[in-house]
Each structure stands twice: as structure tokens, then as C-alpha cells.
Amino acid sequence: MSKDVTNLTLLCDYYEYTMANGYVEAGLSDRIVYFDMFFRNVPDNGGFAIMAGLEQIVERIENMRFDESDIEFFRSKGTFGEKFLDYLRGFRFTGDVYAVPEGTPIFPGEPIVTVRAPAAQAQMLETLLLLTLNHQCLIATKANRIVRAADGRGVMEFGSRRAQGSEAAILGARAAYIGGCVGTACTISDKVYGIPASGTMAHSWVQMFDTEYDAFVEYCRLYPTNAVLLVDTYNALESGVPNAIRAFKDTGITKGGIRLDSGDLAFLTRKAREMLDAAGLKDIRIVASNSLDEFIIRDLIDQGACIDAFGVGDRLITSHSSPVFGGVYKLAAVEDGEGRIIPKIKISNNTAKITTPGFKKVYRLFDRDGKAIADQICLADETVDPSVPLTLFDPQAPWKKKTVSGFIAKELQVQVFKGGRRVYDSPSLPEIRRYCEEQIGTLWDEVKRFVNPQEYYVDLSQRLWQLKQDMLNNRAGPGD
Template sequence: MTEARYSPLLTDLYELTMLAGYFEKGMHLTPAVFDLFFRKNPFHGGYAVFAGLQTALDYLTELRFSEADLDYLDSLNIFSRPFLDYLRNFSFQGRVIAPPEGTVVFGGEPLVTVEGRLAEVQLVETALLNLINFQTLIATKAARICVAAHPGQVIEFGLRRAHGPDGGLHEARAAYIGGARGTSNTWAGQVFDIPVKGTHAHSWVMAFPDELSSFRAYADCFPEHCILLIDTYDTLKSGIPNAITVARELRAKGYELLGVRLDSGDLAYLSKNSRQMLDEAGFPQVKIVASSDLDENIIESIRNEGGCVDIYGVGTKLATGSGPGGCALGGVYKLVRCDGKPKLKVTSDLAKATLPDRKRLLRVVDADGQFKMDIICRQQDKVIPGDRVYNPANPDESKTIPPGATLQEIRQPVMDEGQMLLEKESLDLMADRCAEQLQLLPKGTLRLANPHIYKVAISSNLLTLRNSLIKQYLDKLD
């Protein structure tokens, strides 16, 4: 077995102390079920894009404690010797149910369900949240950016502003699932086979006596891959004219200039004028690349103002998942069944009350293939068109599943007895799934501001179970 990428100590201390407590009380082998979910869509948006599952499954597969790990835990003077001996042979032997990566999902839905012994399903909480929260956030941000940029393409440029090397690596992966067509991150290209893209920096231009000589030198070195950064001095008076000169020289040698990049200034105005100058000079095929602290709102503004950008290089705001309602996905991991009994976290805010027991997640699809709503039901429920379903935050609100609709299972078992059940999917397949599902959402769901609220409902049986458990808890307080 190769060395695990992630340490079993990638966890909060309280996961280990709870695990030790379960062991000391003889509860560690008790069967238990946890759900991983988030309550609100990120960025005040209408959806999220699920990502990070394969990374999480790899972590679960490799989960082992080394002697060095055990020595460190022993040095904390917290854990008993019998417990540390138990960890010596520890591995994850549980079951995992989840949607495929690239699936469009919504707040309140059980995304990843983890079933197994209480010890193992408790221990993995922090790592699963870390791995799935981040990639789902970034895939969602990328999807929003790509929707705003369409029909233009998006390239991920965020490595230098990412949250560390591992963050930069998996940010590139998640961005590709969300729709980015390439990355500047060479390591991500190697690890995930993502197309790598790049131009040159302003320092290249400044290292030469003048802009034209720098462009000529770059074209000489990379005649088949030449994209020139044209805003070091003056985009319209210097950059574009010099780029056109080099484009003519490349053409005379049998090559074509691929593109020019704008990294500052009024990108809508500069791209329109650059496009006009390139077209008039006989180079309509030259692509215009824009960067400079872009996000979905700025890109939408550029397009609304008639900008002529073909490719958007998006860095900081993608890599960090920044924006209103962003920066972190509020994913949580809650116990829903233990020792054969449904479990419920009770709260005065019904919207934050958990949904108990094992569940299925169904998508209602009309005859045209369009998504109408999602339904959360108990595992044994038989939900059919014509059934009434309920708003989990306000059960007085209900809807009827439309006659003639199809109900599709969103999730499937992806691991059982600690072994992966499915072949690893390509990132291209995940990205295609995301793009296809975004187009099947109700009109208005993709809006950046005040999006349509996609309906997520619960079945009558699940509502009855939740109400019953809440009543049991309240009766105990009386």
C-alpha cells in the first residue's frame, strides 16, 4: 500500500476524544449513520455544484494510523494504551452514499451519507467536511463564473492566491468540474490531466529594451503558442499595434498569433477597441483574453457593456471562493441514526432541525427533462406523482408532485465495506454533467441576483417522523 496522502490526524481533537470515549464505554461498534449537508446555497445563489467526492473516497480508503501517529497521540497524555492499540488496526469499513460529482444540489439535502460503526463514522467527520466543503464551494463559484462568461471560456488562474499548495491543487480540480476549461497550475495539470494554459508576465516585457522586441522574442521562442500581454505600457497606442506587427511576422513564417491578454484598465472598452483593431488588420481569429481580479459580476458587466472578450482568466475570487455568502460552504455532519433508532437534532429554529433516519434524495423531472423540485424521503418510502410533499422549514406549505413526472434517484452507494464500488470518473465527465444539469434548472435559477428558489421538499412520512421525535423530546422536558 502506498503512503496515504492525508494523515488520519487530519481531524479535530474532539473527534478523537469522542472516539476514545465511545471505545471506553463499549459503544465504538454501535451501528450509526451520519448525513453531510449544507443549509444555504453559497453566494446567495440558486444552486451548488457537488464536488470533492473522489478525494474523500481516496482518504477513506487510505485511512490508517502509523506508529508515528500513535506515538504523537500517546505524547498528549490523553488516551489510554488499550485505545491506542485499537487505533493500530483501525481502518474504515463503512458504507457511503453520494451523488456523482458535478451534480447540481441544494441547501438542506443529504449529500453524503456515511454508515458504519460509530467509531469510524464519527472519526471521519472533519476530514470529509474539509474535502467536500471546499471543492463544492469552488465548483459552484466556477459554475457561476462560467454561466456569466458564456459563450466565452474561463481559465483558472488562482494558484498564487489560493489557500496553500493543496488548496491550489484541489481548487483547480473543482474549478474544472464547475466549467473552467483549463488552469495555469502545472501541478494540477500533471495530477488531474487538466489542460494547462498561460502567457507571460509584465516582467517579460520590462526585461527587454522595448515592448516590440519583447513580443518578437516571445514569438520566436513559442511561435505555435504565442499569446501576448499588451497592457504593460499603453494597450491601444502601443500594445495592440506591436502585437499586430508580430502577428504579421508570424504569419509570414507560417504561424498565427493565438491571442492577446488584457490585465488592467477598462476591460469592456479596451477589448472592444482591441477587437476592432485586430479585425481591421486582418486577424479576426486572434482571441482576446482578459484577467484582473475578475468574478461573475464583473464578467457580467463586461458583457453587458459590449466587451469582446473570448477567454476570461479568473484567479483570486475563484481560488478563494470569495463573494457575498461565499468564502466557506456551511457544510455540517449530523447523526441521523444510532443503534437502530432515528436521531434528530432539535432546535427552536425549525429550519435548522435535522432530518432523521436513512433517506433517499429524489429529483422530479418533467416530460421535457427539466428539473422541477427535489424530494427528501425516508429510505422505505414509495413516493409517486400526485403525492403531496412539504416545505421542511414551513410544513404548512406543500406541493403536489406533478402527474406524469419522473422521479430520479440523485444518489447511489459509492463505497461499501470500505471498498469503492464504482470506477473513477474523468473530470471531463463531471464537467459535462454539471453543464448539462445547469441547463435543466427552472428559469431564473442561474441568475446572479435574486435567483429563483428551487423547491426542496420532504415526504409526508419523513415529516411525520420528525414531528414525532420532536414531540418525544418536548414531552421529556415537561
């Protein structure tokens, strides 16, 4: 970030402060509230998304502080009371946060984060929480689609130069790694997060030498164990591949690679493979890049392209075909003076924007083979008892019922903050990446289709469904 933006506390929508100031003035700032973060649609109309970004959320909440220059900034606006400025001066987060661990497959409508905190605090978390998770969930989800399309071939994240800002590059590489990429081109993501960075040469390297052959030989001498030669600076099949073969032969390299970054990758890689094989270079791998995504990769593989690894750039790092993860953060309940939880609902004119009220938790139900059957959203004081058959029903169509038994129920959210104290240690990134792969393995193939996947069931418990119906039938009560 430029200038000295090291404290992101003010990365917050302005209305959070006008509201928080109002809560302070109205004596509501310490009223305990419950907010849920959830999302409404999976990017690319996919069957599931992947949770990512929690580690950054935890750090950012821990670091929320207002310094004197922030206070002065608010004072200069002329609309914030001194009481509020005092409140900011002593600010630290004192609430509870529950969240789904990184790498978990997540589905529309279920709370992936729940915040229980004094109203003004809960409000001031909104923007940073949403943007951090919206970004990383988006990229982890997209990366996973691309990795699945590559069907076992390595996918490198190559997109920094087209990322939407520096954090999009740095944390985008992190999210892509969680989603299954084997590494990144982004050096700082390796240094800071340990995501394996690699990269060999650009066209400029080739152009810097008198001949393409000279450029290749020099590179092979410098990096005999990891020479990946970019063969399309002039003409891939007529010049690049023959020069690469000559350079590998002349330097005695048998393990290395060539990279193609333009042209028809199915045709060129098949031809290049033939030429390499004919030269006895069977262990020279072929890396392909150039505006790839899950669909192009699948087509290339279907057409017999001879590609051992993919470098994927802008279409991954921006989730080009679906560049927004629409997570929202909505008030679900408030506590009254006696600590009773009063559920809250937002109705609005778009039915898709109706919220599910109450303090909630989510169970994921697995069958005996370990496959995920459904998620069930309950009120926080409910428990799912696996020894009792459970009737699931579609909350949009409650006559569609299914009774399950002999399942295993696992709570999805873990507690991350308790009374403002962090009570959660993030697993290492390789652990998160492994967990992600394993959890995706619990989903049915039907849910994993790229196009028109089967909708995974996210149901409400009977009590929660009834509560929501009652509040809808009362037409928002307080609003009328």
C-alpha cells in the same frame, strides 16, 4: 504539503478522538450510527450548488490508517487509553457510504453524503469529509457561476498564487474544471488530473527585453501557433497593441491573441479590437483578466467589451464573495442492539440548526421535458412510485401543496463503500464536467439567476415529515 504530511488521517478535529476514546471506553465504539452531510445555504445566495470532491473522499477514506508515530502522539497526550490506542492500530474503515455523484446540482438540506458505520469510525471521518467536499463544492459552484456569466466564452482558472494553500490551488483547479472552466494555469493539476494547463507570458517577459516589440517578436518566433501577447506592461493602446500588431505582422502570425490585465477592460478591449481589425488581424483573440467575477464579466459583456476568453484568478479560487461552503455532518440515527434504527435529532436554539432525523435517501423528480421539479427526502425504506400522483409540500409550510404526476424519479445518492469496500469507480473528469453541464440544463432558468433566484423545492416525504414533527413535539425527548 510540508514536512512529510502524506497521510491525512490525522487531519481531524481533536474532539473526534476524545469522543472515539470515550466510545471505546463506554463500549459504544462499534454501535452502528448514521451521519448525514448536508449544507444550509448556497454560496453567494445562489439557487444551487455543485457536488465536487467525492473522488478525493473515496481515496482518503480508503487510506485512513494510524502508524506508530500517530499512536505515540496520542499516547504522549496522556488522556487516551491503551484500549483506544489498540483500536487505532488496527483501524480500517468498515462502514457504508452513500453519496451524490460529482457534478450533480445539490440543494440545501438534503443529505449529499450518508455514512453508516461504527460510531468511532463515523466520527473520525468528519473533518476530512467536510473539508474536502466543502472546498471543492465551493469552487465548482463559484466557477459555474462565472462560466455561465461568460456565456459561451472560455474561462481559464488563473488563481493558484492567491489560493489558500497548495491543495486549494491543485484541487481548486479540479473543481473549477468540473464547474465548467476550460482549463487552468496550474501546471501540476494538468500533470496529476489532466486538466488542460496553459499560459503564455507575464510582464516580466516583456521587461526582460530591450523593447516591448523585441519581447513580442521573440515570443511569436518561439510559439507561432499559440502566441498570446500581454500588452499592458507600459501602455496598452499607445505601446502594447501597436507593438503586438507589428510583431504579428512581422512574424506572419494571423492566429493568436493579446491579453489585457489592467485598466478599463470594456474600453480597452473595444479599442484593441478596432486596432486589430483595422490591421486585418481578425483572428487575433482578446483575453482579459484582472479581478474578474461573474458580475464584472456580465457587465463587461453588457457594455460591448470585445473579449473572447477570460482568465479568472483570486475571485474564483477563493470564491472571494462567499468563501465558505457550510457543509455539516450530523448524527441522524443509531441502531439498537437488534439492528433497529433509532432516529436522532438535534434541536438547539437556532431553528436553522435543527436536523432531519433518520436513515434517509433523496429522489430528484423530473417532468416529461426532463426539467427538475423538486427533490424529495424520504426514509431509506420508502420508494417513490412514479405511476402514482405525488403530493409535495413545503416542510416549513405544509399547507402549501402541489400534486405532481407523470414524473420520472431518480435516486440522487449512489453507494460508494459497502462494508468498508469501495464499490464505486469515479467517472473521468471530462465525464463529470459534461454530466455537470447536462444536469444544470435540467434546472429552470429561475433557479439559475445570480441574484434572488427562485428557491428549488426540497421536500420531505409525508412519513419523514411526521417523524420530525413528532420528535420536535416531544422536545428532544432524551435531553429533557
